[in-house]
Amino acid sequence: QAREPDLIENAAEITSLADARSAVQGCQRCPLYEHATQAVFGEGPQHADVMFVGEQPGDQEDLAGKPFIGPAGKVLDAAVEKVGIDRSRVYVTNAVKHFKFEPRGKRRIHQRPDGGEVQACKFWLNLEIGFVKPKVIVALGATAATSLLGRTATIGKLRGAPITMDDGTILFVTNHPSYLLRIPDLEGKAREQAKFEDDLILVREAIA
Numbered sequence: 001q002a003r004e005p006d007l008i009e010n011a012a013e014i015t016s017l018a019d020a021r022s023a024v025q026g027c028q029r030c031p032l033y034e035h036a037t038q039a040v041f042g043e044g045p046q047h048a049d050v051m052f053v054g055e056q057p058g059d060q061e062d063l064a065g066k067p068f069i070g071p072a073g074k075v076l077d078a079a080v081e082k083v084g085i086d087r088s089r090v091y092v093t094n095a096v097k098h099f100k101f102e103p104r105g106k107r108r109i110h111q112r113p114d115g116g117e118v119q120a121c122k123f124w125l126n127l128e129i130g131f132v133k134p135k136v137i138v139a140l141g142a143t144a145a146t147s148l149l150g151r152t153a154t155i156g157k158l159r160g161a162p163i164t165m166d167d168g169t170i171l172f173v174t175n176h177p178s179y180l181l182r183i184p185d186l187e188g189k190a191r192e193q194a195k196f197e198d199d200l201i202l203v204r205e206a207i208a
């Protein structure tokens with residue numbers, strides 16, 4: 001939904017990652033702020049070498065105000081540790097900063113953000129990329145890949161090889177860790193877990 005320019009956070013006044021982190025709490029660039037608890041900005045060292053970009057905060061992230069602290073975050077943390085990527089070089093964030101959900105009884109069921117929401121929130125992701133200046137960005141899942149590439153992206157076709165973005169940053173695309181959590185059969189899960197780890201090994205090598 002379009003907003004009056006004077007209601008939009010003044011981009012010129014955002015001169016640091018800390019400014020962006022505080023300004024995002026006033027974001028009304030799309031309607032998702034209306035029902036979410038808070039905006040969830042990225043976390044990690046200011047000059048991290050690698051930035052992982054997920055889809056949007058989940059239920060736990062929305063309540064805590066921190067990205068990737070729930071089940072998907074645990075899968076990501078374990079894989080990062082297993083392949084030997086130094087956590088102190090990692091910044092984690094999301095393509096969309098507010099949790100989109102549908103209330104069902106006491107539960108809040110995740111809903112995928114639409115193209116307009118992803119586009120609106122690219123403002124914040126661009127600021128994070130601009131201030132952190134990671135060498136490597138990892139898109140976790142199709143929403144992040146679509147946001148970063150600016151076109152509809154298919155994980156299967158893009159994973160496994162670096163993509164050089166316009167500003168020279170290297171992009172890798174892989175599955176979202178919550179995809180691994182949803183695979184019902186153990187064999188399939190193990191296979192996808194191994195592919196996910198293989199993708200992260202490419203990331204480790206790219207920042208070595």
Ligand code: URA
Pocket residue numbers: 054055056057058061066067068069070072073093094178
């Ligand atoms: N899933 C995401 O994409 N991001 C989070 O922060 C948590 C779960």
